[in-house]
Every structure is written in C-alpha cells, then in structure tokens.
Amino acid sequence: MKSRHLILGLTFATLLSAPALSTKAQAEENFVPLLTYRTGPYANSGIPIANGMHDYLTMLNERDGGIGGVKLNVEECETGYDTKKGVECWEAIKGRNPTVVNPYSTGITLQLIPKAAVDKVPILSMAYGLSASAMGDQFPWIFNPPATYWDGLSMIFRYIGDKEGGLDKLKGKTIGFIFLESGYGREPLPLLQQFAKDYGFEVKEYSVAGKDMQDQSAQWLAVRRDRPTWMIMWGWGAMNPTAVKRAAENGYPMDHFVGIWWSGSDDDARGAGQEGKGYLSLNLNGLGSNYPALQDIRKYVVDKGKSQVEKDKFGENFYNRGVYNSVLVAEAIRNAQKITGKKVVGGEDVRRGLETLTVSAERWKELGFPDFAAPISNVTCSDHNGHHPAYMQQWDGAKWVKISDWIQPMKDKVRPLLEEAAKDYVEKNTGWPKRTEVCDKSS
Amino acid sequence: MLYREAGQFKTSYGSDQAIFPILQDRVGIAVILLVAYLLPLTKNDFLLNAMMIPFLVFSLAAIGLNIMTGYAGLLSLGTGAFMGVGAYACYKLTTYFPNVNIIIWIVASGFFAALVGAVFGLPSLRIKGFYLAVATLAAQFFLEWCFIRIPWLYNYNVSAAIEVPTRTLFAIPITGPTATAETRYLIVLTILVVMTWMASNLVHGRIGRMWMSVRDMDIAAELMGIRLLPTKLLAFAVSSFYCGVAGAIMVFLWYGGAESTVFSINQSFFVLFMVIIGGLGSLLGSYLGAALIFMLPIILRSVPPQLGIPVHADTVEHITFMIVGALIVFLLIVEPNGLARLWQIGKQKLRVWPFPY
Numbered sequence: 001m002k003s004r005h006l007i008l009g010l011t012f013a014t015l016l017s018a019p020a021l022s023t024k025a026q027a028e029e030n031f032v033p034l035l036t037y038r039t040g041p042y043a044n045s046g047i048p049i050a051n052g053m054h055d056y057l058t059m060l061n062e063r064d065g066g067i068g069g070v071k072l073n074v075e076e077c078e079t080g081y082d083t084k085k086g087v088e089c090w091e092a093i094k095g096r097n098p099t100v101v102n103p104y105s106t107g108i109t110l111q112l113i114p115k116a117a118v119d120k121v122p123i124l125s126m127a128y129g130l131s132a133s134a135m136g137d138q139f140p141w142i143f144n145p146p147a148t149y150w151d152g153l154s155m156i157f158r159y160i161g162d163k164e165g166g167l168d169k170l171k172g173k174t175i176g177f178i179f180l181e182s183g184y185g186r187e188p189l190p191l192l193q194q195f196a197k198d199y200g201f202e203v204k205e206y207s208v209a210g211k212d213m214q215d216q217s218a219q220w221l222a223v224r225r226d227r228p229t230w231m232i233m234w235g236w237g238a239m240n241p242t243a244v245k246r247a248a249e250n251g252y253p254m255d256h257f258v259g260i261w262w263s264g265s266d267d268d269a270r271g272a273g274q275e276g277k278g279y280l281s282l283n284l285n286g287l288g289s290n291y292p293a294l295q296d297i298r299k300y301v302v303d304k305g306k307s308q309v310e311k312d313k314f315g316e317n318f319y320n321r322g323v324y325n326s327v328l329v330a331e332a333i334r335n336a337q338k339i340t341g342k343k344v345v346g347g348e349d350v351r352r353g354l355e356t357l358t359v360s361a362e363r364w365k366e367l368g369f370p371d372f373a374a375p376i377s378n379v380t381c382s383d384h385n386g387h388h389p390a391y392m393q394q395w396d397g398a399k400w401v402k403i404s405d406w407i408q409p410m411k412d413k414v415r416p417l418l419e420e421a422a423k424d425y426v427e428k429n430t431g432w433p434k435r436t437e438v439c440d441k442s443s
Numbered sequence: 444m445l446y447r448e449a450g451q452f453k454t455s456y457g458s459d460q461a462i463f464p465i466l467q468d469r470v471g472i473a474v475i476l477l478v479a480y481l482l483p484l485t486k487n488d489f490l491l492n493a494m495m496i497p498f499l500v501f502s503l504a505a506i507g508l509n510i511m512t513g514y515a516g517l518l519s520l521g522t523g524a525f526m527g528v529g530a531y532a533c534y535k536l537t538t539y540f541p542n543v544n545i546i547i548w549i550v551a552s553g554f555f556a557a558l559v560g561a562v563f564g565l566p567s568l569r570i571k572g573f574y575l576a577v578a579t580l581a582a583q584f585f586l587e588w589c590f591i592r593i594p595w596l597y598n599y600n601v602s603a604a605i606e607v608p609t610r611t612l613f614a615i616p617i618t619g620p621t622a623t624a625e626t627r628y629l630i631v632l633t634i635l636v637v638m639t640w641m642a643s644n645l646v647h648g649r650i651g652r653m654w655m656s657v658r659d660m661d662i663a664a665e666l667m668g669i670r671l672l673p674t675k676l677l678a679f680a681v682s683s684f685y686c687g688v689a690g691a692i693m694v695f696l697w698y699g700g701a702e703s704t705v706f707s708i709n710q711s712f713f714v715l716f717m718v719i720i721g722g723l724g725s726l727l728g729s730y731l732g733a734a735l736i737f738m739l740p741i742i743l744r745s746v747p748p749q750l751g752i753p754v755h756a757d758t759v760e761h762i763t764f765m766i767v768g769a770l771i772v773f774l775l776i777v778e779p780n781g782l783a784r785l786w787q788i789g790k791q792k793l794r795v796w797p798f799p800y
Contacts, residue, residue, distance in 0.1 A: 038757030039764075076756040078744075083705065084497070087698065088741065091493040110604050111700055114620035130602065181591055183602035183702050190601055207591070210704060308755060421601055428538075428598065429608050429619070 029073040030066070030333055030344060032057060033093040035103045038308075040080035041213065042105075042237030044267055045318065049104060050076065051309040052322020053329075055301045059293075060330060062300040067330055068337045070344055081237070083107045094119045099333055099350045102126070102325060106184035109133075109142075116141035117433055122351040124332070126325045127152070127261060127284060131187055132421035134385030136355065139422070140437045143354045145328065145379055146388035150417060151409030152260050152282055153188040153232070157195060158407050159258070159280075159392050160230055171200035176228030178206040178219060178235070178243060185234045188260075191417055192232075198413075204228055213239040220246040233259040241271035244279055254278030254395075261390060265318040269395035277397040282390045282407075285324040286372040287400050289315025293368025294323070317393075317400055324373055331367075332357055339440060352440050355381050374406055381439035387411050446793040462643060479632055483625035491624040492697075494738055499631045500693045501737050505717040505729035506642050507685025512715070513724035514646055515678035516658030517567055521560075521579035522686050522714045524586035527706030528556040529687025530694040531596045534605045538598060545610035545618055546630065549691045556687020557680040559586070564679025568672045571661075583708055590703035606700045618695045627696045634692065638685065643726055645681065654678050655724070686714075720771060722781025731782035735774075740767055 036050035037043060057074045066072050077089035086108030090101065094115075100122050103109045109129035116123045117140065125133070125144045133142035147155075160175075161167035177192055179185030185207065196203045204226050206219040216239070223231065231252060235243055240263045247257050255278040259268070264281030272279070289298065294315055301307045302314055313319060336345040336353030345353070359367075359376040378386030389406035426432040446467050453459040463469045482495065504526060511517050532555035536548040563582040567575055590596060597605050609619030616622040617630055645651055653674045656664040665671055694701045713736065721732020743763045747754050754762075778785045792799065 036756065038755075039760045078756040078760040080760065083698070083702070088493040091489045095488065106602075107702055107704070110602055110606075110702070111698060114606075114699055118620045132601075182704060183604050186603045187601065209591075210707070424601075425606075428600075429606055432609075433621075 028344065029071050031073045031075070031093075031096055031098050032329060032333075033089070033096075033098050033101055034074065034076045035079050035086055035089050035101065035105070035108065036076045037079050037081045037104070039078060040082065041210065042081040045237050045240070045262070045265060046081065046104065048265060048267075048309075048313060048316055048318035049322040049325070051307060051313075052319040052324075053102065053326045054322075055297050055307045055309065055319075056293075056323045056326035057330065058301050058306055059297045062304075062306070063296055067333050068343055070337075072333075079103075079105065079108060081105050081107070083111055087111055090115060090119075094121055097346045099336075099345055099347065100124050100329055100354070102329065103129070106130075106187070107182060110183050113139065113142055114429070119347075120351075121347040122354055124325070124328060124354065126328060128184065130425075132418055132425055134383060134387075134418055135422035136380065136382045136384040137422075137435050138426050138432070139384065140381075140435045141351060143357075143379070143384045145357070145376055145384070145386050146284055146374060147390060147409060148385050148387070148414065148418070149187045149234075149260065150191045150414045151385075151387050151411075152390065153191050153195075154410035154414055155282060155390055155407040156232055156258050156260075158410065159404065167199050170229075172202075173230075174202045174204055174226060174228040176204045176206060176223055176226065176231045178208060178223070178231060178233050180213070180234060180236050180239050181207045181209045184236060184262075188234060190421070191414065194413065194417065208235070208239055208243075213237065214242050216242050216246050220250045220252075223247075223252060224250050229256065231257045233257065233263050235259065235263045235268075240265065240268035244269055244272045244276050247279075248272045248275035255280065258282070258392075261321075264393060264400070266313075266316040266400065269400070274397050276395055279395045280392055280403075281395075281400075283317065283393045283400070283402075284373055284388075284390050285317070285320045286369065287315075287317060287320070287393070287402065291369050291372055294320075296368060297323070320372075327359070327367060327369065328357070328376070331359055331363075351437070355379065355384070356440050387414065446790070446796075448794065462647060476636070480629070483628055486625075488624045491628045494741060496624070496628055496631055496697045498733055498737055499628075499635045500689055500697055501714065501717060501733040502730045503635050503638060503692065504686050504689035504714045505721060505733050506639060506726060507682045507689060508714050508718045509721075509723065509726065509729045510642065510646070510654075510685065511678050511682035512718055513722075513728070514651060514658065515654040515675060515682075517564075517675060517678060518572060518576040519579040519682070520576050520708065520711050520715065521563065521582040521586070523706045523708060523710030524583040525556045525560055525683040525686035526690025526693065526710065527586055527590055527703070528559045528683070529553055529690035530701060530706070531590060531605065532556065532687065533691035533695060534598075534607075535596065537608070537610065541608070541610075544612060545695065546612065546634075549634070549695060550688060552691040553684040553688040556690070557684040560683025560686075561676050561680040564676050567675045567679065580708075583711055587703060587706060587708075590706060602702070604700055604702045605694060607695050607698075618699070620699060622696075631692055631696050634688065638688065639726060642685070646726070650677065658724075716771070720774060720781055722783030725781070725783035727786065728781050728783030731786070735770075735782065736767075739770070740764075743767070 034053050037046035038050055057072050061071055079086040079089055090112055098121055102124050103112055106128050109125045112123055123142050127147050129144050131148040131150045133139040133144055134148050192203055208216055233243055257279055259281035261282045261284050264283055269276045269279050332350050332353040336349040339352050340349045357379045361375045364372055374388045387409045389408045391402055391406050392404035393400045394403045448465045451466055508522050511519050529552045533548050533552035537545055566578045597603055607618050609616050609621055617626050653669050657674050717732035717736045720735055722728025740763045743766055744759050747759055
C-alpha cells in the first residue's frame with residue numbers, strides 16, 4: 001500500500017515538475033498552428049481536412065524549403081471540435097508569434113473572434129465562422145474567404161431557381177432545412193427566412209442536436225410527412241452520412257437534396273451507397289488528385305510517410321479542401337513577406353497579407369492547381385470575404401462529379417444582411433474596438 | 444515530524460471545533476491563498492487562462508454538486524443545465540441593466556439557478572437514488588432545449604450564442620476581450636474563496652448536519668424532527684446557486700461567449716466525475732477532483748512536446764484519454780472514497796510519522 005502511494009506520488013511529482021508551460025519559439029521559422037480534430041464526434045470530417053492542411057504546408061517545406069526561404073513550423077493542436085480545448089490551444093500558441101490561426105470550427109471561431117484583435121493574431125476561417133465577420137471595418141482580424149454561409153445559401157437558391165425555372169416558381173412550395181443545432185447550423189437562417197419572404201415559399205426547419213446526429217429518425221419522419229420540394233442541409237461530422245442515408249431510406253428524391261460545402265465529403269455520400277446517387281452539394285475546390293501540386297504532395301509527403309492520410313483517401317474532396325485552406329495561408333504569408341520585406345512574419349504582418357490577398361487564375365496555375373478553385377480577387381480591407389463563386393457537385397454512386405459552372409452568390413441580397421449583422425454584433429458587444437489598422441494598397 | 448499537534452492545546456470549545464484545528468493546517472491554507480493571489484505576477488497567460496481560471500470554475504461547480512450529491516445524498520445529472528441557467532440569467536440581467544456592476548449580476552444569477560433548481564428538486568421527496576438522477580436528467584434536457592428554442596434568452600443572436608460585452612470595475616475592464624487574464628483570475632479567485640468559506644460554514648453547521656442526516660438515513664432523520672422536503676429543496680437550491688454562479692463565471696470570465704452546447708449533459712458528467720474522484724462530501728475533494736480531471740490532461744498533453752518526442756497531436760490526445768481513464772480506475776480501486784480520503788489518510792500517517800503504531 002505504502003509503496004503504491006509512493007509510486008503514485010512520484011508520478012504526480014514528475015508530471016508537475018515537467019516544465020510544462022515553457023514554450024520556446026524558434027526565430028528562423030514561420031509558425032503556422034493548425035487547430036485540428038482527429039478525435040471526437042466530428043473526426044470523420046476533421047481528419048481529411050487536417051491531413052490536407054498539414055500535407056500542403058509540409059510539401060512546401062520539403063519541396064521549396066518553406067516560403068521565401070524560411071521554413072514553416074507546422075504544428076497541430078488537437079481540439080476535438082470542443083470549444084474549451086480550442087480556447088486552450090489559442091492560449092498555448094498566441095505567445096509564440098503565430099502567423100495565422102485556422103480554428104476549423106464555427107463554435108471555436110465565435111469564441112476567438114473577440115480575442116483576435118486583442119492578441120493581434122489573424123484568424124482565417126475559410127468559408128465558415130461568423131458570416132458577419134466578412135466586414136473588415138468591424139472585424140479587421142478575421143478573414144473568411146472565399147465565401148460566407150449566406151453566399152452559399154444564395155448559390156443553392158440560384159441552382160434551385162435554375163431547376164425550377166425561376167425562383168418565383170417557388171411560391172407556395174415548401175423547402176426543408178435540416179441543420180446541426182449549433183452556431184454553424186443556425187447561421188444561414190436569417191437569409192433563408194428573408195428568401196422565404198421574397199419568393200413566397202414555406203420553410204420547414206429540422207434541427208438535429210449534436211447528440212442525435214447519428215439517429216435523425218424523428219427529423220426524417222417529419223420530412224416524410226411534410227414532403228418539402230427541396231431539402232437543404234447544413235451538417236457536419238457524423239450528421240452528414242446519417243442524413244444522406246436517412247434521406248435515401250425515406251425515399252426522398254436525392255437530386256433535390258442539397259448540402260452546403262461542408263456536407264460534401266466523399267464519406268458523407270458513400271455511406272448511403274448506390275441509394276445516395278444524385279445527392280448534391282456545393283463545392284469550392286477541385287476534385288481528384290490530378291493537379292501538379294497534389295502530385296508533388298504525393299511525391300514529397302505521402303510517399304515518404306510524412307502524412308497521416310490513408311493512400312486511397314488522398315485527393316478526396318475534404319482533403320483538397322484542407323489543401324485549399326493551406327494555399328490561402330501560404331499565399332498570405334508570401335504576401336506578407338512581400339509587403340513587409342521581412343522573412344519571418346508575425347500575426348500583424350500576415351493580417352496585412354491577408355487583406356491584400358489575391359490568387360488569380362494564372363497564380364493558381366503557377367502554384368500547380370490549374371482551375372482548382374475560383375480566383376480570389378475581391379478580398380479588400382472592408383470586405384474580408386470577397387463573395388467568390390462555388391459550383392454544384394453530384395454523387396454518382398462512387399465519386400463526386402462537377403455538374404454546374406461556377407455559381408455566383410447573390411451579393412445584393414447578402415451584403416445588406418452582412419452589414420446589418422456586423423452592426424448588430426458591434427452594438428451588442430459594447431466597447432468593441434474601432435478599426436485602427438491601416439489599409440494597405442492591394443499588391 | 445513537522446506535522447503534528449503536540450503542544451497545541453485546545454482551551455475553548457471554539458478551538459476544539461475549528462475546521463483547521465492544527466496550526467500547520469492554518470499556515471498551509473494561508474500559504475496556499477498567498478500563492479494563489481500572487482500567481483498573476485507570473486504574467487503567464489496560458490497558466491491563468493487555460494489552467495487556473497477553468498480549474499477554479501470547475502472547483503466551484505464541483506462544490507455545488509458536492510453539496511447536493513455528497514452532503515445531501517441526492518444524485519444529480521443536471522449540473523450542466525443549472526450552470527447554463529446562471530449564465531443565461533447573468534446575460535439577460537446585464538443586457539437589461541448594463542450599468543449595474545457585472546460581479547453583482549454574476550452572484551445574483553445564482554439565485555435564478557437556485558429557483559430553477561428548487562423547482563426541479565420538488566420530485567426529490569418521492570423519488571430517490573437513480574430515479575432522482577433520471578428526474579434531474581429531465582431537467583438537463585428540458586433546460587438545454589430552452590437554451591436553444593427560446594431566442595429571447597440569447598437576445599435573438601443569429602448564431603444562438605451569448606456574447607459577453609465589456610464591463611468594467613473601477614474603470615478596469617473585467618469582462619470581454621480586453622480584460623486581462625490577471626484581473627479575471629483575481630475576480631474568480633475572490634468569488635471562489637468567499638463562496639468556499641460560505642459553503643464550509645454551511646456544511647459544518649446545522650444545515651449541513653441536516654443534509655448529512657438525510658443522506659445517511661432519511662427515515663431516522665424524519666423521526667428526529669427534520670422535515671425532509673424543505674431540507675432537500677434547500678440542498679437543491681444551494682447547490683444550484685453554486686452551479687449557477689459557476690456557469691456565469693464560466694461564460695463571463697473564462698469563455699467570453701458560449702453556445703448552448705457548452706451546457707450539455709457532458710458538462711454534467713464532467714462535474715460529477717470530479718466530485719466522485721475528488722471525494723463525495725468533501726470541499727477539499729471538489730478542488731482535488733477538478734484538478735485531476737481538468738488539469739491532468741493539459742499537463743499530460745504538454746509532456747511529449749517538452750521532451751521533444753515527435754508524436755501527432757491526436758495520438759497524444761488518445762494517450763491522454765487512456766492514461767486519465769486508467770488513473771481514475773486505479774484511484775477508485777485504491778481509494779473508493781476519493782482523493783480527499785487519500786489526503787486524510789496521508790495526514791493521519793504524517794501525524795505519527797516517523798513512529799507509526
């Protein structure tokens with residue numbers, strides 16, 4: 001008994017005496033922290049994205065020796081999609097001169113938005129997070145290119161309008177909206193209600209709480225009863241494959257079931273098998289691994305065993321999404337180096353880099369991603385999003401197929417709502433700092 | 444050798460019944476408090492923000508649950524929801540009365556939680572044990588549902604989240620993003636010290652004895668003239684008060700904003716584990732449990748990078764899960780009464796050391 005206590009005591013003592021909190025930053029590197037989640041209920045969505053983000057940056061290190069001759073220090077911090085751990089990660093990295101933080105969770109992003117301006121670390125929440133944070137005048141430290149959730153919803157409606165022969169044809173019809181009960185899932189609701197008013201259709205909301213993500217029988221029973229003409233989904237993690245499976249089981253016409261770009265991973269649709277054929281989702285990035293840069297990743301990273309990706313999942317949709325995210329990070333760092341003339345850049349430099357970020361079609365090609373994504377051309381100081389287009393993809397039973405051209409968002413509908421939401425946010429958060437950051441000329 | 448009471452004579456009833464009868468204990472407490480209050484001098488944001496503030500918040504919640512489960516013997520799975528009531532109440536109060544100091548509202552929000560807790564405590568007269576746990580589970584689900592479905596609670600926020608505005612005390616921001624970790628830590632610490640002191644007085648006094656007698660055998664307690672319903676309801680109310688304040692602190696002084704998912708059933712289990720590991724019916728246990736369950740994973744996570752072992756972040760996470768899980772099982776086998784009991788045994792041994800009999 002005594003020796004047991006002794007061992008226990010010793011274990012504790014060693015643990016506590018481990019110099020747990022000293023973290024040393026290395027001067028000759030650009031530090032890119034990645035908040036990822038390979039554990040927890042959302043891991044199925046998180047793993048491919050984490051792999052993609054990690055592998056592209058590693059490839060830059062291996063192939064080019066980093067960016068501008070400076071290596072990248074890529075470090076993952078596991079959040080488990082848990083806000084608590086996300087904030088903990090932020091605290092751990094903020095003192096180490098991080099270039100930019102990718103939270104990869106709307107919940108964590110919402111927590112970090114107020115901290116970003118105080119700690120002077122920019123946040124890149126690529127096509128997620130708070131839609132209103134696109135307003136650079138109110139949120140100088142937050143960036144969410146290429147498109148906001150509201151842009152996404154408006155693109156879905158453009159597609160629906162195409163299929164129905166005009167959005168005015170929606171009058172009197174029902175549109176179902178199934179969403180994850182969280183800040184993320186609720187984000188598009190204001191615009192959806194606005195559309196319902198404008199086009200005269202009825203909205204049926206089906207919310208899925210995190211704990212019954214993998215069940216959803218009640219929601220789909222209700223769908224069966226209501227028979228909405230179109231179903232739109234804002235799902236994440238285990239919710240996506242379940243919803244696709246349930247839709248198929250309930251005989252919902254799959255080609256009328258549209259997911260946002262976060263509901264379109266290969267695993268999401270694959271679960272339903274042949275039944276899932278026809279399921280639609282928006283997408284921001286190219287499909288497959290047939291891009292020179294992705295081949296480089298395979299050559300320098302995957303084949304050398306420096307990646308955690310399973311070989312057959314290389315080049316899947318969410319993997320490419322992660323790569324896309326890292327391209328934005330890398331380009332922002334490159335841009336920051338150009339503006340400041342420094343090799344090792346910090347948060348404040350990269351914020352300026354992000355504000356003047358452009359990735360033209362030629363640049364995409366130069367990077368080894370011809371036609372991989374829409375050119376990033378509209379990010380400015382006051383518009384941190386740019387409202388870039390996306391396209392519709394369809395599941396053919398085995399893989400995703402691009403079925404539409406680039407769909408432009410309805411900027412005229414989205415922008416006023418964004419302005420209103422940003423104003424509202426600032427008003428409710430008394431003492432919200434005024435923008436003092438100077439605006440750089442676009443390079 | 445150092446820790447013994449020889450020569451310390453108790454000459455009054457007061458000193459005999461003191462909570463810390465031995466001088467060394469009193470010195471120890473004073474030293475701990477001093478260290479705790481001097482901690483902000485380290486200027487280590489990670490230590491304060493990611494470790495100490497959450498630890499103190501969970502300690503407070505664990506004290507709350509311990510009052511109900513440890514002292515009054517009422518098993519509750521609604522802690523997360525009661526914390527939520529506190530947080531949402533504080534949010535509504537400060538939006539309606541922005542000029543009243545936020546600390547007042549943080550404490551006042553506890554009363555709302557207490558009220559809600561007492562309402563859900565009503566069935567406790569008729570149902571006991573696991574059945575009561577199920578009834579509190581209903582409270583958990585119902586309140587969580589409210590946090591989502593009643594947009595008034597989060598001021599019709601688009602993201603259904605509550606965002607903490609900046610509030611000041613003597614012109615120093617204490618909530619919101621501009622508040623420094625040091626100020627927030629000091630406020631949390633002060634609230635916790637005061638509330639622990641109150642809880643200690645409660646459980647050592649008449650009310651605490653009533654709770655414990657109900658816990659040990661309610662029929663005997665009733666025969667001795669203790670009215671069961673008011674006693675149990677009081678336990679519910681006081682416990683929910685503590686949880687409510689903990690919830691308000693959590694959102695206002697730690698998170699700086701929250702979604703309803705923060706107050707999910709997982710939170711309830713988290714606090715319940717702390718209470719069980721720390722020791723049922725012990726205030727010290729609440730602290731030890733919170734430290735073990737919350738801080739140990741953080742410390743474990745930081746070990747491999749410190750030692751320079753190249754492991755992936757998710758592997759560390761998995762290993763941490765396993766180690767903490769194994770440790771919990773191990774601790775419960777070695778000492779089913781929790782860490783507080785271990786500490787007590789240690790103290791007994793120290794008293795007679797080096798000549799045990």
